[in-house]
Amino acid sequence: MSFFYTMQNFFEALRHEGMPVSPSHAVDCYEALNSIDWDVEDYFYSALFSTLLKDYNYKPLFDHVYEHFFKSSPCILRLKGQQVLSREDLLGLEGENSQAGDVSGDINAEGAESQGTFINKSSSAPDGRKNPLSQDFRLDSIDDVRRMETLFPIIAKRLASKMIIKNKRNDRNFINFRRTMRKSMSTGGIPLDLITRRKQKERPVLFALCDVSVSVLQFSCFALALLASLEKFFQHVRSFGFVDEVDEITYMLRHADPFTLRTNVLKNARVVGRRGYSDYGISFKNFLERYGSQLSLKTTVLIFGDGRNNWGNDEAWAVEEIRKRTKKMYWFNPENKDTWDTGDSRMREYLKYCDRSFEVTNLLQMEDAFCEL
Amino acid sequence: MQDNIKQIEQDMYQAGYICDDKTATTLFLSEALHKPILVEGPAGVGKTAIAQAFSRMKGLPLVRLQCYEGIDESKAMYEWDYKRQLLHIQAVANKQLDVKEVEQDIFSDYFLLRRPLLNAISCPTPTVLLIDEIDKVDFEFEAMLLEILSEFQVSIPEFGTVKANHIPYVFLTSNATRELSEALKRRCLYMYLDFPIPELEEQILLLKIPDISERLARQIAEVVRKIRLVHLKKAPSIAESIDWAQSLISLGKDDLDVDTALRTLNILAKYREDLVKLDQMVQTQRSLNFLPVLGSQSGGVQMSAPQTSKPSELNPKQKFSMKSIEGFKNVKK
Numbered sequence: 001m002s003f004f005y006t007m008q009n010f011f012e013a014l015r016h017e018g019m020p021v022s023p024s025h026a027v028d029c030y031e032a033l034n035s036i037d038w039d040v041e042d043y044f045y046s047a048l049f050s051t052l053l054k055d056y057n058y059k060p061l062f063d064h065v066y067e068h069f070f071k072s073s074p075c076i077l078r079l080k081g082q083q084v085l086s087r088e089d090l091l092g093l094e095g096e097n098s099q100a101g102d103v104s105g106d107i108n109a110e111g112a113e114s115q116g117t118f119i120n121k122s123s124s125a126p127d128g129r130k131n132p133l134s135q136d137f138r139l140d141s142i143d144d145v146r147r148m149e150t151l152f153p154i155i156a157k158r159l160a161s162k163m164i165i166k167n168k169r170n171d172r173n174f175i176n177f178r179r180t181m182r183k184s185m186s187t188g189g190i191p192l193d194l195i196t197r198r199k200q201k202e203r204p205v206l207f208a209l210c211d212v213s214v215s216v217l218q219f220s221c222f223a224l225a226l227l228a229s230l231e232k233f234f235q236h237v238r239s240f241g242f243v244d245e246v247d248e249i250t251y252m253l254r255h256a257d258p259f260t261l262r263t264n265v266l267k268n269a270r271v272v273g274r275r276g277y278s279d280y281g282i283s284f285k286n287f288l289e290r291y292g293s294q295l296s297l298k299t300t301v302l303i304f305g306d307g308r309n310n311w312g313n314d315e316a317w318a319v320e321e322i323r324k325r326t327k328k329m330y331w332f333n334p335e336n337k338d339t340w341d342t343g344d345s346r347m348r349e350y351l352k353y354c355d356r357s358f359e360v361t362n363l364l365q366m367e368d369a370f371c372e373l
Numbered sequence: 374m375q376d377n378i379k380q381i382e383q384d385m386y387q388a389g390y391i392c393d394d395k396t397a398t399t400l401f402l403s404e405a406l407h408k409p410i411l412v413e414g415p416a417g418v419g420k421t422a423i424a425q426a427f428s429r430m431k432g433l434p435l436v437r438l439q440c441y442e443g444i445d446e447s448k449a450m451y452e453w454d455y456k457r458q459l460l461h462i463q464a465v466a467n468k469q470l471d472v473k474e475v476e477q478d479i480f481s482d483y484f485l486l487r488r489p490l491l492n493a494i495s496c497p498t499p500t501v502l503l504i505d506e507i508d509k510v511d512f513e514f515e516a517m518l519l520e521i522l523s524e525f526q527v528s529i530p531e532f533g534t535v536k537a538n539h540i541p542y543v544f545l546t547s548n549a550t551r552e553l554s555e556a557l558k559r560r561c562l563y564m565y566l567d568f569p570i571p572e573l574e575e576q577i578l579l580l581k582i583p584d585i586s587e588r589l590a591r592q593i594a595e596v597v598r599k600i601r602l603v604h605l606k607k608a609p610s611i612a613e614s615i616d617w618a619q620s621l622i623s624l625g626k627d628d629l630d631v632d633t634a635l636r637t638l639n640i641l642a643k644y645r646e647d648l649v650k651l652d653q654m655v656q657t658q659r660s661l662n663f664l665p666v667l668g669s670q671s672g673g674v675q676m677s678a679p680q681t682s683k684p685s686e687l688n689p690k691q692k693f694s695m696k697s698i699e700g701f702k703n704v705k706k
Contacts, residue, residue: 024559028406032562035405036378042394043378050399054558056413056549056565190463192456 010069011052017065019058025051044070205236205298207326209287210249211305212241212265213278219334220304223366224249241265242283244312245273246290280307280346281315288318295325303354304332307340307347314346316353323353331357332369377401381430390419390426391576399564400427409522409543411507411558414566416548417610421505423566424544428501431542436496437503438489440510446517450527452486480531491527491535499539508547512554519557569611571598577611578618585618592629593618599663600641600651609641616640634661 007030011021032047045066053062176195184191210220224239241249247269265271273282295301301322323329331354333340333347340347351357358369382397392400403410412420428435438449458479465475487495493502504518521527525537545561547553569577574594578585597614609617617640626633635655642648654663 020555022559028408031406032402035402036398040378040394043398046395046398047402049395050402050410050562050564054411054555054561054563055552059565188463190459192459 006069010065013065013069014052014062017061019053019061021052205296206238206300206302207291207295208237208239208302208304209246209283210239210241210303211243211278211280212271213243215278215308216304216306216334219360222363223304223332223360226366226370240287240291241269241271242278242287243271243273244275244277244279244282245271246283246287247271248291275310277310278305278308279312280305280309280350281313281318284318284322285315288321292322292325295322297325297327299326300328300330301326302330302332303350304334306333306335307331307345307350309344309346311344314349316346316349319350319353329354330369332360332366333357334360336361384430385426386580388426388429389580390423390430391573391580392423393573396423396564396566399562403542403562406562407540409545409561410564411553411561412544412546412564412566413549415568415608415610417612418566418568419611420546420566421503424501424503424546427542427544428503431499431501433499433501433542434496435501435503436489436493436541437505440504440506440508440514442509442511444510444514446514448488449490449514450488450517450521451491451529452488453480453531454484454486458484482532485529485532490521493541494521494525494527494537495535496541497538500541502541502543504543504545506548507545507557508550508553515554515557519554519560522557522560568601568608571595574598574611574614578615581615582618582622584622586627589618589621589627589629593621596629596634596661596663597641599661603651603654603663605642605647605650606644607642607647613641613643629661631655631659631661 007026011026014021028051029048032051033044036043036047038044048066049062053059179195180191180193183193183195208224210224212220220241224241238248238250240246249265249269249271252264252268273279319329331347331351335345337359339345347357356372358365360366360369378394378397378401381400382392382394385392385397385400399410402408412423414420424437425435440449461479461484462475465478489502493500507515507518510518522543525540526534528534568574571591571594574597575587575590578590578593579587582590593614597609597617601608617637620637620640621629621633624633624637635652638651638655639648642651651663655661658664
């Protein structure tokens with residue numbers, strides 16, 4: 001087996017595991033290999049690492065494939081004496097490589113049994129298969145939940161930086177003529193310093209209504225904790241949890257870390273009423289009764305839940321009433337859009353009164369949705 | 374070729390930076406392939422320092438562009454010094470000169486404020502360009518940067534194109550607060566700096582602090598390694614351990630004991646929660662082993678923990694018993 005084929009298979013295996021390796025990456029990689037000595041494994045590894053890997057999240061995956069290719073089989077040792085690719089080869093590669101990229105689908109299909117699946121069998125690899133941020137909220141094991149939680153600070157940070165940028169962009173370029181002219185008096189009427197008008201930032205008052213029943217628990221807690229961490233972007237965030245009874249949970253969010261939030265809410269807030277199954281109708285009704293007077297036209301209401309009512313009354317009029325008293329109302333649903341309105345889901349009734357609804361099945365979608373607030 | 378990499382390692386050591394084989398290889402490759410290096414890693418592991426050391430090693434000037442939210446071309450590339458331009462116009466206003474001439478005048482080099490990127494490119498000698506915290510910039514700026522990094526030229530509409538005499542060595546650092554665009558990543562070699570192994574950290578301490586004894590350096594490296602295993606908000610990095618070593622020396626200590634550590638822990642922990650947690654660990658164990666204590670891992674500084682919850686319920690192992698939740702789901706259906 002020539003070295004070129006080994007490398008090509010190596011790229012193919014990486015691609016198959018979900019790591020983006022473009023033809024230009026490959027060319028870089030060959031160039032790098034051409035300029036170093038392969039006798040020392042660190043050099044060899046580093047050449048591959050620095051040219052192919054561009055995101056630290058993929059490191060475990062990369063290491064795994066690397067190990068399979070170059071550690072278990074003594075590839076490097078065999079390659080030692082071999083002629084390194086000549087310049088001409090390299091120039092020719094670019095064309096070949098882009099072809100390889102085009103037909104990669106076919107190769108994948110053929111080689112899937114022999115090549116790609118070896119990693120799936122081992123236990124550690126599937127982590128890297130997907131971007132962890134696009135992992136589904138419906139998690140099967142405690143480990144999955146843990147992994148998700150470690151991502152949490154990252155996403156909060158990213159979201160915060162996005163929102164700062166968004167805010168900043170809004171208040172550029174408006175010139176405050178009065179103050180500019182006033183300032184220019186001292187320079188003989190020449191406006192040396194342009195003074196820009198700061199746009200009044202509108203920081204909405206947020207009321208977050210959150211289904212904390214078991215079916216959507218994961219999702220709502222992530223959402224709530226994210227909201228809590230973004231508190232400085234909103235004037236005021238108040239959170240309410242409900243199953244078939246509503247209670248305010250703002251104070252629990254304020255200092256809690258997302259790791260203990262879930263249990264806290266269920267234990268210390270009166271969110272469970274008589275039946276113990278989520279009942280949007282009763283919850284909305286009670287919410288309106290108890291907190292309705294605190295709603296104002298500055299308020300934005302966010303509802304997190306799947307809208308599954310367990311066949312209770314939907315009481316859509318309560319939602320309508322809430323909407324009437326507030327500025328905006330958004331619905332975040334952790335289910336796929338296809339499954340809305342199926343079974344006991346009452347999304348259709350409720351959506352009539354919502355300004356927008358978001359399908360939020362993973363953290364990435366949640367990030368995007370929040371950005372639009 | 375192998376000698377080249379070893380040489381880089383040695384030269385970098387002379388310049389005050391210890392790099393392992395992998396790091397040195399990446400540095401070598403960036404030189405060989407003329408590619409920028411994108412350095413990622415936790416804060417304080419020496420992302421910026423590697424560029425500084427590199428410029429010292431090469432004996433080239435370091436041009437640093439510190440990025441921040443909202444940085445734009447006028448702060449990074451160039452800007453017309455319009456105050457001076459206006460004054461110039463005022464000055465020549467009465468002399469009835471040709472308008473064209475004046476215009477040519479005011480858009481000349483004299484009125485150009487050079488910012489780091491233009492500086493790095495137009496410098497007569499090669500430079501080391503450090504673009505710090507690239508993840509802070511917005512997308513437009515990143516796109517602009519992309520152009521500079523691929524062409525190494527800046528076009529100024531009124532003036533013409535400034536082409537680089539020498540391609541600068543470029544280092545980009547990022548704390549990964551947001552994802553950089555694929556296009557930018559593709560152009561760079563990727564380097565990830567992680568917390569060093571204790572032996573390496575010991576060497577770093579010995580290099581950075583001439584007065585330190587080998588024993589103290591080893592002790593510090595070992596203790597810091599243990600602290601990094603504790604779940605903290607911000608694990609202490611190399612910068613912190615250097616600070617710590619320095620302060621221990623200025624306290625006249627040549628040996629690390631529990632009491633000294635207790636008094637100086639605030640140098641390592643940058644958050645109150647972390648400090649309290651570490652403090653508790655040392656106090657209860659009377660040693661610097663930083664073993665996890667039951668209960669203190671998640672509950673120690675929980676301000677929101679309501680009075681009703683018992684400490685044992687804060688045990689992280691128990692907090693989501695998914696099995697019971699699964700069972701619950703079934704009941705619901």
